[in-house]
Amino acid sequence: MESFSTTSSLVRTTSCLSEILEMSDYEQLPSEAAxxxxxxxxxxxxxxxxxxxxxxxxxxxxxGSLIPFIAHSPWNGLHLADFVMPFFLFIVGLSLALVYKNVENKVEATRKAVVRAIQLFVLGIVLQGGYFHGLNSLTFGVDIERIRWLGILQVNCEVRGDLGPACNAAGLIDRHVLGVKHLYRKPGYRNLKECSNSENVSEGLPPWCLAPFDPEGILSTLTAAVTCIIGLHYGHVLVQLEGHKRRLFHWLLISFTLFGLGLILSCAGIPLNKSLYTTSYMLLTSASAGITFSALYVLVDIYGYKRLTFVLEWMGIHSLGIFVLVTSNLAVIAIQGFYWSSPKNNIVSLQSV
Incomplete structure (x- = not known):
């Protein structure tokens, strides 16, 4: 009975994923590019x-564990990993413009978008932490009492306008609204020098070093949504304007303007910070997404160099399925199955050494 229940759950999950993926069928080219x-x-x-x-x-x-400078920046600063989330948000906005262009009933399209958003939210809760399997144990599941709804040692803050990891407004709001138990328990700022000496608070570490903090919290979600809106504008340019030159001119003008504004704000004292999703970070990464998309548009859709990017294109079409395999650790478990002499001698174990 347990086996049948598990199989049925997987079938329902697969059906749900298939329905969600149908939205990508509407991401069609405007006439000239087509x-x-x-x-x-x-x-x-x-x-x-x-x-x-x-x-x-x-x-x-x-x-990231092998090459630290590509992992998320511990707090202020910009590393390669800090571009990933803005890229996805930008793509969501751009996709929406194409989806709504190719459907007649806008109300029905909106209803489907809301339903799929809820499905993705539930799927994210199920997958968080590796629901199906732990890499070092056979346990599975999600602790409801500690479930991370958006993606501590209480800190007494009496400083306004603080942008540090201890007393920023984003963490304060999340602790009071979401609750300490529902925040991300391994924040990037634990890699800061102040927190890297020991994991024991009694040895003199600031108490916030062991405090949970959610980089996808309530306040940061507001500025993150702007990245999606910027992507939506790029999509509108693609839909409304005819001619590759006109589209590229608008995209690059917006991109370099946003990039410049981001640098100005950064120099003015608003740090590039992914965890807080600061305005400077939002502007600079959104601009980078726009420049990257423009370059790919020229390479793939104008000049047709698809052989150079066919692997990435395949990954893009099946992105949600790949994400599920990676997040649920199913792909990693499959790799662990190949070893030499002893099960401990596998690529995953070597990577964690």
Missing amino acids: NNNKNNNRLASLDVFRGLSVFLMIFVDYG
Whole structure:
């Protein structure tokens, strides 16, 4: 009975994923670009960009422990991993513009988008922490009391306008609204020098070093949504403007303007901080997403160099399935199955050494 129940759950999950993935079928090329891509009316550069983002996500997650400067910045600063989330948000906005262009009933399309968003939210809760299998144990499941709804040692803050890890407004709001138990328990700021000497608070470490903090919290979600809106604008430019030159001119003008504003704010004292999703970080990473997409649009949809990017395009089309395999640790478990002499001698074990 238990085996049947598990199988049924997997079947329902697969069906749910298939329905969610149907939205990508509407991501079609505007007329001019479609003429240059007669064999496929999908926007290939968008698939490639999505695939590139998936590749970067996997690369920084598993390579960050070996190459620290590609992992998330502990607090202020910008590393390779800090571009992944803005890239995905930008893609979501751009995709929405294409989806709504190709449907007649906007109300029904909105209803489906809301339903799929709820499905993805539930799926994220199920997958968090590796629901199906732990890499070092056979336990599975999600602790309801500690479930991370958005993605501590209480700190007494009496400082306003603080942007440090201890007393920032984002952490304060999340602790009071979401609750300490529902925040991310391994924040990046634990890699700061102040927190790297020991894991024992009694040895003189600041108490916030062991405090949970959610980089995808309530306040940071507001500025993160702006990245999605910027991507939506790029999609509108793609839909409304005819001619590659006009589209590229608008995209690059917006991108370099946002990039410049981000640098100005950074120099003015608003740090580039992914955990807080500061305005400077949002502007600079959104601009980087726009420049990257523009380059891929030229390479793939204008000049048709698809052989160079076919792997990334495939990853982009099947991005959600790949994400599920990686997040649930199913892909890692499969790799662990190949070893020499002893089960402990596998690529995953070597990577964690």
